[in-house]
Amino acid sequence: MGAWQSLNELADVASDADAIVVLRPDWRVFEGPNVDALDIAIPHGPYHVLWEDIARVIGMPAPYWPINMRDPQEMLRWRPGSQTVCAQAQHELNVGPLFQLAAAYSDDHRTSRTLRELAHVIVHRACVEASRNLEHWDDYKRHVTRDVVFAAKPLRMPDPHEDSLPxxxxxxxxxxVLQRTDTLAEQCISIARQWDGGEGFPFSGIVHLGADNGTSIIRAEWVSKLIYAPRNARYRVLGSRLEGRTLQDPSTGLPVLELPDKTIIAAVAKRLPTVSPLHSIVLDGSVWIRTEDGQLFLAPAQWDGGATWGYSGTGPTILAHLLDRLLDDISTPAPSTEVLGSHTAPGLNALTETDWSHGTVITRQQLEEARNARTTSRRRAHSTTVRSE
Incomplete structure (x- = not known):
């Protein structure tokens, strides 16, 4: 069972049963997966039973289906004495749309290869999880496994990571896929988002900018440059069929959605598409990057973490690493959470952990001074001269 459903509710459904036995998702040391039972004729709550209790009562080992192998049709087909079934393990994500859209392209097309790779990764993970689930039984005493018959085992799948796509x-x-307008493409995008947040997308996550109250000059400047774009599958990344104006950031080509209440949802670049050096940053609702040629960007980010400020934690640490990189190369990829625990300039850490007010502008010179500062105290960051838009 995927949830801790009430045994009493099950008793109402199976009214002709003498007892209801439910497999729990957790395991007990030396006893295997936890099992609860409810005797229909006895007005007491459910109680814990052992696998040997079940085997003794029903006169045979109890059937066990490993995780990701619990196909309702196969389970209903099972009978005492049935041979162990070898079948494909099923992940909760349906990979069918990935294979279906891949079939719209030739096998050697990069889009087909991309979609099939993700499908293979997902089904391989399901196989691995089912196999590990069965291997857990090896850790238990022999008397436990003799009371269990394994009803299914996973079909072995090759590891797709051994030949990953660039x-x-x-x-x-x-x-x-993101440029398509069909619902099948939207389904594939939804699967990728649920699987890894869209790690393979040409952009990373999304940024929410709250409804405009007219006080953010930097936001107004950025919004004024957005252009209209026809709706296609990439807007599925911003929300599940949200209604609003479909826009595009002309500097990055990334999708932007403006909701009726003027909330802005925007895709974020993994790297900035410019060679103009960093001029300043603006901390206002989000982190903004200004380049020397006057362009304005939302700070780039990776799928597993964005930049924030004002506390000691992951977001400010990522921002410190990002600023360190952008000072040297404006077009460098944004850092991922892999940088956590690695060294960066103490002065930049102190600066990003400071709770700057919204609208604060920090110039390139001030960022370089923070990076070169020898002190690790927060006082250095607070003494930096800043201005508001």
Missing amino acids: QDIREFGWTE
């Missing part, structure tokens, strides 16, 4: 092929493939 990232540029994945990004090309997903770019193609």
